Amino acid sequence: MILVVVSTIFAMGLITFYQYIRIAEEYNNKRLERKEQLIIETFDYLISNRNTKPEEFKNKIGNKIYEISDINNIDINFYSLDGKYILGNKLPNPKTEFVPKEILKNLNVNNDRIEVINKLPNSDESFTSVYRYIYNNDYQPITIINFPFLHDEAFLRKDFYSLLYRYLVIMLIVLIVSGIFSWFFSLTLTRKIKEIAYRLRDTGALTHNRPILYNYIxxxxxxxxxxxxxxxxxxxQTDALVKKEKDNAWQEMARQVAHEIKNPLTPMRLEIQSFQMRFNPNDPQIHEKLDSLTRSLIQQIDTIASIAGAFSDFAKMPVKKDEKLNVIEVAKISLEIFxxxxxxxDTIDELVILNIDPNLLNRxxxxxxxxxxQSIPEGRTPHIIVKIRQDIRMVYFSVIDNGNGIPEEIQTKIFTPQFSTKTSGSGLGLAIIKKLIEEYNGSITFHSVEGEGTIFKFEIPKSE
Structure with a gap:
């Protein structure tokens, strides 16, 4: 808004300035026109009683030129028709001794008046020099009159400065008032926008977003x-997305559970069918065969129970019981069973404090x-290293083995639920580990070289 006011002030000042120039030009032109007419009429009167010849003009005018010059407050020079100085109220100088050739060339009966605008030496002021013929009663040119007319802009300039002063005072008052108004307006507007920005910043898919109550127009x-x-x-959209994600999660979970349960059910069915076809009550080894079938079925049932437990663990993580502890001590306890x-x-510091559930870290x-x-092939001696490091923000864990490594084509699927590199198990171990680490805003990565071993690295931020 202040920019608009300043632009308006500048535009109005510019218009006023150009208006002043136009008025000054009109004033000087009319003033020149009046003086010129008065002077010409005066000299016409002096030579009107008889038909004056050019050579008689100087004697006819005589000392009258001084009176006319003083009365009109203007210099007057007379020249012969060929441009030579004849008479003037002042002695001639090199510039006024002759009519300029260009003017003399263009001056004729059809063009008997020429104006030339010149600048005063060492000054910004200008003057108009008029050259024109003086005619006798026979309308024959007898001489060339010249009078330099100084542009008198003093009183106009004074009026202009006075107007400009009043104008600037008014504009300054307007500018101050508009500035105060703009400041209050922008303060109110900024406060409203900050409230909206605060709401926008806190808008999230999982937060309770409240609409803004605003009753102003x-x-x-x-x-x-x-x-x-x-x-x-x-x-x-959030509600629809959450519902869709829940539906997809349950569908995926159902497919995984069905797939994992179907794996042990198939051999159970085949074994029962085979036993039914070969069943002979009189077979002396019937008890041994029945005992073998029972053990096999129990093993498959245990597998199904294990799968169900694994899926239960993945779907429902235990409640965290965080406490500040030394992870070195927890790591030592985890290594005792191996x-x-x-x-x-491998540690550098004996004290590495982290706010975490000890049971989850141990898991x-x-x-x-x-x-x-489990990745170590037969015939190779296991060599496992657990490395722990820390800095100001994070605690870093590494588990390094010398096993078979992970084939490159399956590395992108290693944390996917239901995916496993082993012939047994549910394929949820690494998926559960990843989920546990992410519960603490951590991350897990790995680097593996097939045939040489794998390094699993995970990091967990320290509590504030």
Whole structure:
């Protein structure tokens, strides 16, 4: 708004300035016209009683030129028709001794008046020099009159400065008032926009977003209305997305459960069918065969129970019971169940504090170490290293093995539920580990070289 006011002031000042120039030009032209007419009429009167010849003009005028010059406050020069100085109220100088050739060339009966605008030496002021013929009673030119007319702009300039002063005072008052008004207006507008920005910043898919109550009709109201409409659509889309994700999750879980349960059910069915076809009550080994079938069925039932437990763990994580603890001590406890000559703990600091559930940390380390041992091929001595480091923000864990490694073509699927590199198990171990780590805003990665081994790395931020 202040920019608009300043632009308006500048535009009005520019218009006033050009208006002043136009008025000054009109004033000087009319003033020149009046003086010129008065002088010409005076000299016409002096030579009107008889038909004056050019050579008689100087004697006819005589000392009258001084009186006329003083009365009109203007210099007057007379020249012969060929441009030579004849008479003047002042002695001639090199510039006034002759009529300029260009003017003399263009001056004729049809063009008997020429104006030339010149600048005064060492000054910004200008003057108009008029050259024209003086005629006798026979309308024959007898001489060339010249008078330089100084543009008198003093009183106009004074009026202009006075007007400009009043104008600037008024504009300054307007500018101050508009500036104060703009400041209050922008303060109110900024406060409203900050409130909207605060709401926008806190808008999230999982948060309870409240519409903005705004009962005013001003520049901000369309923005508030658009935000509330967007919020309503956002809520509808969020609800639909959450419902779709839940449905997809249950469908995927159902498919995984069905797939994992179907795996042990198929051999159970085949074994029962085979036993039914070969069943002979009189067979002396009937008890041994029945005992073998029973053991096999129990083993498959245990597999189904294990699968069901694994899916239950994945779908429902245990309640965290976080506490500030030394992860080095937890790691030592996790390593105790494994052969000490095949696993080692690599640490620099004896005290690494982290706010975490000790049972969950133990579960993460135990699962990774178990996977490391299971990756060792027959005939190779296991060598497992658990490395722990820390900095100001994070605690870093590494589990390094010398196993078979993970084939490159399946590395992108390693954390996918139901995917497993082993012939047994539910394929949820690494998926559960990843989920546990992400519960603490951490991350897990790995690097594997097939035939040489794998390094699993995960990091968990320290609590504030």
């Amino acid at each position: 001003d520049e901000v109201s369309p923005l508030v209305k658009a935000y509330n409409i967007m919020l309503s659509k956002f809520r509808e 052969p000490s000559q095949q696993i080692s703990l 993460i380390l135990t699962n990774l170490i178990k996977n490391a041992f």
